[in-house]
Amino acid sequence: MVTMNDVAKRAGVSIATVSFVLSGAKPISAATRERVETAMRELGYRRNPVGAALARGRTNIIALLYPALQRPATGSVMGFFTSAAARAQELGRNLVLWPISNDAGEAAALANTGLVDGVLLMEVQLEDARVEALRPGTTPFALIGRTRDTAGLTFVDVDFEASMSEAVAALDGLGHRRIAFVTGNWGDLHLEDHGAAERSRACFRTEMARRGVRKPLIVPCAENSLDGRRLGRTLITEHPELTALVVMNEHAAPGIVMGLRDAGRRVPDDVSIISIGSSANMAGMADPPLSFMRTPGEELGRLGVDAIIERIENAGAEPPAVLLACEMQPGATLVRVRPGD
Incomplete structure (x- = not known):
């Protein structure tokens, strides 16, 4: 050699x-x-480019930590990945997807290697041990998502509260009062207090309470089409009064439509559906295509990279904090409630 x-x-x-x-x-x-x-x-x-980079004190590598061992990547998540990678390349950096669990020790171990200039965390929980593990270190980090207490943190996130409020208002405007919220089921995957789900659930309860519903129906479903189909069948059997669903579960949504059809309910004539935090690709997999609220994944991917580079280059600056709401997109699963329903 x-x-x-x-x-x-x-x-x-x-x-x-x-x-x-x-x-x-x-x-x-x-x-x-x-x-x-x-x-x-x-x-x-x-x-050796890595050795040279380490000698300079910079590797120009940003690690994007996604807990792929606990949650499959949806179409919306892929939007984050691709836009973040493109933005990093524009700015002379390399984005590396690190598909590890959401274990705090693994995140801290990666940051402490010196192989990366910064870390981006995804699938953030309200009380996220990874954040506390990274705080004492010297490697800059930022969140795509946010914890309960965001003081001193750099983050970009979907404004799930505003998005849920808009979804419920859209259904309410069509006369729907008997609405259920279908979310993911992550209790056995150590994502119990997943920030997006918890904030959406809380907002759904608030919005329904404003409309006189004190105990709104919130149903968890595993993130796959087969379980979605089972849920679609049982949901109507157990709650025949339902006229609308807000679904925040991209993988299960097409199956839910099929399950409702199995149970004799037509979408949207009998049950209207809004898929929240989704993508055009996933919405188009259902028949009929889902009316959905698009996750601003591409925008947040770019902004997330901008935010972590700002932390790397200017550690003393005010931590960036950005919220973007989902955008309502046309589909074929929303109609006005029928008289008598």
Whole structure:
């Protein structure tokens, strides 16, 4: 294996000079640089970009931590990934998806390696142990999501409260009063206080209470189409009075439509549906295509990268905090409630 010492001997310079040529840390004359580079070519020396980056104190790598062991990536989540990667590339950085669990120790261990300049956390819980594990360290981090207490934290997130309020108002405007909320079921995946779900549930209760419903129906469902289909069948059997659903479960939503059909309920004639926090691709998988509220994943992916780079470059600045609501998109699953329903 060719070493820097071999290159230095061939070029007739010191090892320090070879190091300066590789790192650009100090100016080197054109003639000396040419001798060093010629020696590297002749010897077949290959510089180690990671080692050089570590020597400079920067790797230009941002780690995006997603707990793929606990939750499958939806179409909306993929929007975060792709837009964040594109934005990082625009700014001369590399975004690396780190599909680990949401274990605090794993997150801290990664940050402490020095291999990454910053960390972006996804699927944030209201009380997220990863945040507390990263706070004492020196590696900057930011959240795509937010904890219960956001003081001093850098985050970008969906405004789930505003999004849920708009969804319920849309159904209410069509005359629907008997509405259920279908969310994910993550209790056995250590995502019990998942921020998006908890905030949406709380807002749904508030919005329904404003309309005189003190105990609104909130139903968890595993994130897959088969369980969605089972739920669609049993939901109507157990709650035949329902005329509308707000669904925040992309993978289960197409199955829910099929299950309602199995139970003899037509969508949207008998049951209207709004899929909240979804994407056009997932909404189009249902028959009929779902009316949905688009997750601003692409926007938040870009903003998340901007936020972490701001923390890396200017640690003393005010932590950025951004909330964006979902946007209502047309579909075929919303109609005015029928007289007598």
